[in-house]
Structures are given as C-alpha cells and as structure tokens.
Amino acid sequence: MTFELPKTMKAFAMRKIGEVGWIEKPVPECGPNDAICRPLALAPCTSDIHTVWAGAIGERHDMILGHEAVGQVVKIGSEVKNLKVGDKVLVPAVTPDWGSEAAQEGFPAHSGGMLGGWKFSNFKDGVFAEYFHVNEADANLAKLPEGLTPRDVIMCSDMMTTGFHGAELAEVKLGDIVVVIGIGPVGLMSVRGAALMGASRIFAVGSRPHCCDTAVQYGATDIINYKNGDIVEQILKATGGKGVDRVIIAGGDVHTFAQAIKMIRAGGVIGNVNYLGEGEMIDVPRVEWGVGMGHKFIHGGLTPGGALRMEKMANLIKYKKVDPTKLITHEFKGLEKVEDALMLMKDKPVDLIKPVVLIEYNDKL
Amino acid sequence: MTFELPKTMKAFAMRKIGEVGWIEKPVPECGPNDAICRPLALAPCTSDIHTVWAGAIGERHDMILGHEAVGQVVKIGSEVKNLKVGDKVLVPAVTPDWGSEAAQEGFPAHSGGMLGGWKFSNFKDGVFAEYFHVNEADANLAKLPEGLTPRDVIMCSDMMTTGFHGAELAEVKLGDIVVVIGIGPVGLMSVRGAALMGASRIFAVGSRPHCCDTAVQYGATDIINYKNGDIVEQILKATGGKGVDRVIIAGGDVHTFAQAIKMIRAGGVIGNVNYLGEGEMIDVPRVEWGVGMGHKFIHGGLTPGGALRMEKMANLIKYKKVDPTKLITHEFKGLEKVEDALMLMKDKPVDLIKPVVLIEYNDKL
Amino acid sequence: MTFELPKTMKAFAMRKIGEVGWIEKPVPECGPNDAICRPLALAPCTSDIHTVWAGAIGERHDMILGHEAVGQVVKIGSEVKNLKVGDKVLVPAVTPDWGSEAAQEGFPAHSGGMLGGWKFSNFKDGVFAEYFHVNEADANLAKLPEGLTPRDVIMCSDMMTTGFHGAELAEVKLGDIVVVIGIGPVGLMSVRGAALMGASRIFAVGSRPHCCDTAVQYGATDIINYKNGDIVEQILKATGGKGVDRVIIAGGDVHTFAQAIKMIRAGGVIGNVNYLGEGEMIDVPRVEWGVGMGHKFIHGGLTPGGALRMEKMANLIKYKKVDPTKLITHEFKGLEKVEDALMLMKDKPVDLIKPVVLIEYNDKL
C-alpha cells in the first residue's frame, strides 16, 4: 500500500518562548530506517507548557509541539521490516537511537547525551501536525493491539510509562509501603504502577478531589492532604514512626526530596519522575540522609521508550490490569482542537486530569 | 501476663512412614530466644502428605506434623523483646536462624544447610499440637494486624509466601506474559503473585473447574487445559510462536521443566516452587535451552520465612491487594479436627483447594 | 577517504559438513547501516570446528568461516556516523540488531530469535575472507584504542567476552569462592573474569600443564585435576564440606551440570558459557538441587556483543587489568595461514591454547 504525501502540512508550534500558533511546514523526510505517521490521537503534556511558557528547554522557533500520540504509518524507509503503510501504532514520547552507547548500557532514554532519547518537540518537531517523523521506526513503534482503540492507549506514550517508571525507579517490591507525592496524571499512574508492582499500603499525597478519587480507584489506600498538616509528620504518624519503604516523586519541586528523605526508612528507595524546573540544588538533608550512610537510595530518570515498552504498556491495558482512560477528563475531535487542549492544560481547571484529541480520516488507509 | 503450661500435651503425629495418630508428648522447652505458642488456626499441607505417605524427608517416629499456623504466645524466653504472652501471631512455615551464614548471604531458608530453615515437622516437631515451639521468636513471629482474624491470614504461613516466591523467582516485571503451571493452592497464589508484580497476560495451566475459576479471580487471563492438547503448543500458538517471558512452576514433576524451557523466550526466567518428589534428574532439554547459551534462567527455591515476610504478607491482605481466603474450601473447628483436615488433603476431593482448622479458647489470655 | 573494492574475493569456507576449502565469492554488499572490513587479525574458534566437523549448526554450503577478528573499515553505508574508511576496529563475534525486541529486553545476543545475534559463520558469511560485512556498524564496531595492536585485542571478539560472561552469569561477588570447570581459552578468561569481579579463592578444573600454569597467572588459587579423583569430592573436601559460591562452566558436557550442582552451596549461582553439542537433556540432579527448592540458580548464555562491550574489553586491556595475549600460543602471518590455524585448532596439540593470524597491508589506508 502506498499513500500520497503532500509537500507541506499544517502544524501547531511554539513560535518562540511564550508564543504558540499554527504554521505551515514541509512534510518531514523519511530516512531509510524511519517512518512518517499521521496522528489518530494526541495529548498535550505539562512539558509542552513548560517548553513554551517557562522556556524549559531554551529558545526554539517554529518548533512543532507535542510528544504524546497514537498514529498511523503513511510512509516507511527502505530498511523498515516490521511495519507497513496503514499500520496503527503507539508512539512513545521517547524514541531512542537503539544502537547508541547509552542504549547498549541499558539507558536508551539518554542516547546521544543525557535526555537525548526525548526528541519530539525537543530536538526535532513534535507530533501536533498533519504528519510527523519517527526515527528507527521498527524499534520505536508498536502496533496497536487488536481490540484496542487509539483512545485506549494514548496515555501509554508518556503518562503511563513515566508514572510506572517512578515505581520501577523506587524498586517497589511485594508488600512494600509506598508514598506517591503528586497525583496529577503521572502521579496517578505511579499509584497504579506501585499497586501493579506489589505495594500493600499506598499513601497518595494530593488535594484535588477528583485526583484523590481516581488515586483510590488506582489502588491508593490513604490520601494525605498537605492541608491537614506537614505531610512528613502525617506519614510518620501513620506508620508508627517507622517510615515507608519507597517514595515516588511525581510532583512538587526541589524541596520535595527533603520530605521524601525524612519519611523513608533506612534501606528505602526514592524514585523521581518529576521534571524539576527551578532551583540550583535538590534538597537532600544531611542528617536524615544518615550523614551519608543511611542507604536511602535516590533515583530519578526519564521514562524508557521504544516499541517493546509500548507493547508492554498496551498489554497491561488489553489484559485489564490498568485502565488509563480514567485519566481522560476532557475530549476533543479534530487536529485543530489541539490548541484548545493545550490551553486547557495551561489553565488547569480543577476537574482536569488530562485532555485528549481524537482524529479521524475519511480515506481507506 | 503469665500462662501456666502443663507438662504434657496432645498432638497429631507421624508415627512412622505411612502411619499417623494422636500422641502425648512433653510440652516443648523454651530457650532464651524462643517462644511457645498455642494454635488459633492450622492448615495441613500437601507436604505433610508427602512426609507421611511418600517418605519425602525420610523415616521419622512420633514427629508432630504441621507447619501452617496462626498462634498465640503463651511463653517467651529471657531475650525476647518484641513479644509478650497473649500476642496473636502469624507463624511462618520457615523459621530461619537469622544469624547463620546462609541468612547473612540473603538465603535464610537455608540456614544450617540446604532447606534447613524449614524446621517444623522436618527437623523438629510441627504445629499440630496443643503447644508448639518457635525459635528466634522476635525474628520469626509477626503480630496479627488489627482488624484481621486468624482465618484471614492462615494462608500466609506457606501457601501465599510460597506462591508469591514463585513469582519472585521468575522475576516478573511490568507487562510480562507469564505462565503458571499447576493451580493448586500454591499455584493459585503464584497467579496472584504474578498479577501483583505486574504481569499482563497470565496463562494458568490446570483442569479442575473450581481451581480454574479461582485462577481467573486471582488475575489469570487464559486457562490452558492439558486435555485440549500439548500445553507447550497451546501457549506457543497463543503467543504467535514467541513464547512467554516467565514460567512459574507450582505443580507437575521433573518433566515439567522441559515444557517450561520450550514455552519460554530467550532471556526468560523460570521460577520453581514445586516440591519434586521423584526422578533422578530434572529435565532440561539441551537444544531448547539454547545449547547452553539461551539465557533461559532456571530458578527454584524454598520460600523465605521470618517475621518481616509474614508482616508483608499480612499487609497485602489488610490493604486488600489479595484475599487468600478464596483458597479455603473446607473449614473445621477444634484441634481434634486436624486429623479430618489432613485426610481430606490426602483424598483430594475435586472441589478441594485448602482446608483449615480454627481453634478457640475460653480463657482470657 | 575511499577505498576501491574488487568484485570478488578469496575466502576460507565450509564447503559442506566435514569439508573446508578456499573459495572465490562476491565481495559483500554494504547496506545503509553497514560496513565492509578487511581483517587485521583473525583467530579460529572451537565453534568453527564444531560447525564443520560436528555439524553443530546444520548443513551449510560454501559458508565463509570465522567470527573472531580485528579489522579495518574499507566501506561504510550512508547512515553510518561514527566510523570512517581506514578506522581499525574490534569486531565482536556477536553483532546484534540493536533495535530488536530481544535487545530492548536486555538480551541483544538473541536478536531475531534465540542465539540470533551470532551471525558470522552462522547466518551469514564469516570473517575468514579478504573482506567481510558488519551489520549496524556504528553499534557493533569499536575503534582500536590508541597504543594497542590488533594482536593485543583479537581475544576480545569471543574468548574474553565469553569467558567474562561466565563470571557475569555466575554473579561473582567480592570474596566469593569460585570454581571454573574447563580451562581452555574461554575457561582461562573465566578465571580472569572471576578474579576481576572479586573472587577470593578460585578453583580451576583442568589437567593440561600449560593451561594450569596460565590459570594460576590469571588468578586461580587451586588447580583441581580429575586425574586425582572425583572433582566434586576434591572441592567439597577443600571447602570443609560447605561447597562453593559460584561455578562457571566453560568445558565438559551435559553431565558437567550435575557436578556443578553437587559442589555449590544453597544460594549459589552456576554460569554456563560452554557450547553443549550432544545429549538430549542437561543433567540437573533432583536431590542435590534441593528437590526443586535449593536456590541453586542455573544460568547459561551467549556472550553479549556490540561496540560498547568491545570498548569495555579493550579498556580492561589498555589499563592493564588483563593481558589476554597469554592465550596466544601459536602465531601466523597472512590470510592464507588461517587454514593452518584452523587445523591446529582441530588437532589440539598439548601446548595449544589459541592460534592467531596477523595480516598486514602495503597500502596507506
């Protein structure tokens, strides 16, 4: 099957720091290992907001935004073997160079330099466009499993894999007591990830009612609200002073680490998946960190990406171990609505967890 | 609080290979690190059947049977710090010597030699008695959490910790496809353990209807019945020839390993928790094991025991991540019924998963 | 720089099972991700002997032999970024497809199916030729570090990485007592690998004097010779009956596993890197394997390959942590001598450990 690609396309971009808009750009080139896709589902991410309005990755001009997508392959390179035009695919936010040294080390997210596996709307154009480019397509795109819709899996690209990675970084084991700090969409997925990895008691730290309800649905056993007092004291009290086995940080800032260190037992592990936008230093309190010798492990990392990861995420959905669509509070139809979805993310109404945009095509591809 | 212990007690014992009966024995001595308990809940195990009727551990005379119990502390040694007379406690089947070299290596189950951590009805008298002895009481007994009954947690002693250890040995990771071979009470707990550690698709291999139903309740997504053909072929077909990520062996015999090797992908892990009673060699097929180089990891081990393990198991119940009482198909009242319960285990009626015996006392201890 | 490649080339091949010879073949094509190299150093391997005379991988016709090489790049594909014509490179025996599912799982050696990462003289032509083809050149070729010669590093391709992988599979830790069974070139590298990973006492099981001497140079503390009695008994006696922590299997056959199981403690790990050419089943003795519950871990796998692995091996040589040239007992000059070297490997004179062939060129590439 072949598909006729136009020369140019419409896309929603960061014009410069602080400004977004629709632009016209050439349709991307397809190298021998690559694929060109068109979007079936898209979601804006807080990172897009950071990128545009906080200058998180520095200045960019007319860079297409977006890194969460389910797509359909419209063109493939000469070396691509597992995909064909028309395939519906999960697109990970992180699309590593799999032959890189970092990937061979087991850290594909850092191929080509720290955080270098995150390419969309960072080192290259993102997915908020009529067409987008995927490097190493065989290795980075997973086929949509039969029986699942783009809406079912759109949270896999980033929210689910990132949230779950928090639980992986915290090395949750059977019967562990876990705290998840921050229960936006990533933190909610960390709650579910902790539950899926065998946590017993799960403290979810948050205050927005809809998020708290959703946390309980995902396996949280206790809600800790900072409005009821210092969260460290609340958690130490609830655990009889012993502290917890694991802390997953999915919200807050550089000072959140101090809280995590204080509420975790010696031998516990902290897993951070929160983007830290401000502050010179992460707060790691010397005394509570055991004057350097408390075996309180501090981990933090960008989600792994790639096809296999997406396949594993999709299987967890297919086999009913998680339903990430509970995150979807707002739904739009049509590529042009990606702007509204992004603005919603910027404004953060109280009932928002995550908006998605669904796109349909009339052709028979 | 003190409790007056009699000199002798009634107990249900293996008289010799092939014969059981009630005997009178001295109440056990309590060393400085030990505790004496009386039973609140007991369960017979297939191992008891192997011990008596298959001579699995060799000849024994008047050895009290049983290693699954919830108890109440009636006496403690001079060095015991965390327990007091009257405490209700989870009793693990495996009660290691925690200072031993094996425990320091991370393998407490083998303290004092391979399998040496399993003491009850093996190296010393078991728990089917008016009183039983627990070594290193602080380290081996976990207090019954508030809100839970002895019946709620009696499956922790062996079934749950052993079944879960199968999933641990198989190193189940988020999104893995897992097979559990054998879905008696241990295998059912392996199904739940695999689900709790993040498996996506879970094949449960079994045929008894009640066990299959229970497997689905615990998270199995596919039931594989050997009556429908070779189980290896069924599983390879269901996975498009790729094979599975993990196999947990909780039933079968030495030949089951050959099936596991054939259905698992290169890089997969096999976790065995099945007692292998017969055969000279385990079947590991050379070619399918990658002529020695297939990275198909073969693990097998006795469950860890001890207080912390019991506490983690109890927390999983308390926080509703697992309900092991689904295993309990038959229930008795009174110590004397332990004989009926054992015989039920020997006869294995089709609807049996696991019997328990509950014991109440009139005193105020 | 460019280099003019001829249309055809001379190569030493397996004509069919049991027959070798020189043939003329087209020079291989270079895809966009590939490189074509010419050999600077070559070594025949016991696997080549198994391939030709034992039919280990099945019938092949005019397949070029050889998978151990140091080379020089003479052509690169359009997508290759890190290499240029003229670069001297370490060539691993195992050249994975790095984007494959198996590589993403952490098992690149099995990309494209079990053992599928081993391509040279298996699924495609080997390196005993005027030119040879390397897939995913950036990811599979490591530059020869300054100060090292092709002869210094030729053992990295297979002997060193494979031998070291035995120590990795056995999970050698600081202070462990280790046995290495079989001290041909791979086993000798396992001795060194065990020493490099922190073994204290290292038993080397072998009998040929030159190998035993070399084992001691590489860190063995005790030589165990089967001529002095059963090796299991010798090792149990030497360890006061406790057994050892790790066993690396680098020689023997399917029965060797039974010995390993018998000499290892509960909780120990066995790492196999020996190719198992015969027998239906690996011998794993049921009783000594703890009736399924002894935590005696059985691991076996093909060496990882790729550029990073080669770089790590080369650095260990460069920084004087290992000198693999002690393995080189016989040395030849010129590609045509690869036949003599192979025959030497087939005949195994008593003083042989490993032959190499060094090749020089008069051009200025």
Add this chain to the structure above:
Amino acid sequence: MTFELPKTMKAFAMRKIGEVGWIEKPVPECGPNDAICRPLALAPCTSDIHTVWAGAIGERHDMILGHEAVGQVVKIGSEVKNLKVGDKVLVPAVTPDWGSEAAQEGFPAHSGGMLGGWKFSNFKDGVFAEYFHVNEADANLAKLPEGLTPRDVIMCSDMMTTGFHGAELAEVKLGDIVVVIGIGPVGLMSVRGAALMGASRIFAVGSRPHCCDTAVQYGATDIINYKNGDIVEQILKATGGKGVDRVIIAGGDVHTFAQAIKMIRAGGVIGNVNYLGEGEMIDVPRVEWGVGMGHKFIHGGLTPGGALRMEKMANLIKYKKVDPTKLITHEFKGLEKVEDALMLMKDKPVDLIKPVVLIEYNDKL
C-alpha cells in the same frame, strides 16, 4: 577451656566531648548470645576523632573508644555454638542484630534504627579496653583463618569493608571507568575494591604523595590532583567529555556530590561511604542531575558487618587478592599505645595512612 575474668578493667575512653583519657570500668557482662573478647590488634579511626573532637554522635561520658579490632574470645554465652574460648577472631565495626527487621530487609547495618548496627563506641563501649563485649557472637565474629596474623586482617574491621562497600554501592561492573574521590585509608580500599570488581580505568583524586603512590599500587591508573585545576574539568577532559561510569566518594564534604554529579554520565552510579559531618543539605545540582531525570543514581551507606562479611574480607587477603597492610604506616605495641595511635590520627602527619596497635599476651589461651 575457661578463662578467669577480672571484675574491672582499664580502658581508653572519651571522657566528654573534647576530652579523652584512661578509665577503670567493670568488665562487661556476657549475655546468652554474646562473647567477651580481649584485643590482639586495634586501630583508631577518623570516626573516633569525629566522635571526641567534633561531637559527631553527641555528648558521651566515659564511653570507651574504638571499633576496629582483632580479638581473642575469653568468654561465651550459653547459646553460642560456633565459637570457643581461645578462638582468635575478626571483629567487625558493625555488629548487627541479625533478627531485626532491617537485617531481614537486607540492611543489617541499620538494625534497630538508621546506623543502629554500629554499636561500638556509639551505643555501647568500644574496643580500646582490656576486654570488650560482642553481641550475637556467632553471627558477628569470624575466626582468623590459618596462616594469617591479626596484623594482616586488622584493616578488615572497617577500612577494607567500608572502602569496598563504596565500590559495591557504585555498582562497579566489568570495564567501568571509575573515580574515587578521597584516598585516605577508606578511599584507598575503594580503589582496590573498584579494581577487584572489574574497573578498567580508575581515577584517584588526592594529593598526598604517599597516598597517591599507594593508590597506584592498588590499581589506580590516573591520579587527579585538585592543585592542577578543577577536578571535574580534569576528568571530563580525560574522558573526552563523556564522563565516567561510577564515582565513589570516600572524602570531601556535602559539596563533593555536586562534583560527582557533574563528572558522571547519565546512567552512572555514585556510591558514598564518607561520613558527612557538616552542612544542612547535600549538594545535588538540579541541571546536571538531568532536571530530575538523568538516571544518575545516588547511593550512600554504612558498611555491612557481621561474621560472613569478615570471612569474605579475610579470604580476599588469604588468597592474595588484596594486601591491606599497605595502609599501615605506623605500628605500636601494647594496649597503652592506643592513646599515641589515636593522637597520631588526630594530628595526621603527612606520611600517615593508618596506625595499628598490636597486643600480645603471655598466657597460653
């Protein structure tokens, strides 16, 4: 064999913060699981200096100092099985309660609370006395191997096990490039530990000539002297900007972590074994830590202790994998010289690495 213990004994103690002196104290009691030892070799530690002159663990009165010893058992409790009066033993600085929850979790150093496994001259009297008490003697004392002297192994108690733990915390793997910051006695042992675990290139950061020489003897390949410029820049330059795989911190202060973060690659691991005496927060720079997502793992912990650890350390010495006596720059004879040794540690002459005190007895015990 029995040994007549006096009622009181002479000991060298911290009188209060800032003051040391000889005192007379009752000989310690021996509980059922305990042993009483007399010293054969002793060494003062920088921690003793911190304890007395920096008030590192708070105020103490007449607390006997010292936690590095080789001893001889003079009394054992009723439950002790593996030891007898007269045995010469390695005494670890860290003597855990092996049944504690922390030990069951795999962190014995934190039994009874963070750092609670370190008891000598912290929670109880230390070893600078005619007699000292050891809890859980079977689990905490390792017999001196035949052929080794107390002087050979005195560095095991703390320097060697702590230094090696730095390499363990940094998870050094075969071929890794490692930096050791600080090459006092612990750091020198970290250099050796890194080499023993398979490091290729080892940067040792230090300036004192004798320490630098010793670092090279222990396996360092490059000496980095802060007097030649910023150590981060020196190391980045030496690695072509790529950074290193592991950093072991064995000296410096809370700011040293910022250097470590800056010189390590994404995916690398930092292992701290340095006591951090001052500062509110550890410096972890946000940007170089990958804005929270760089997979730069931060580990730090107190050395494990206990009998098995000591046995593993002793075996590494016995089998010639390490010679820790290179650390011994000053040697004294007689218990009374422990004061001189401590003062030497306080004054730190330029040629000092570590002083030891050897003690002999005339009786035939």
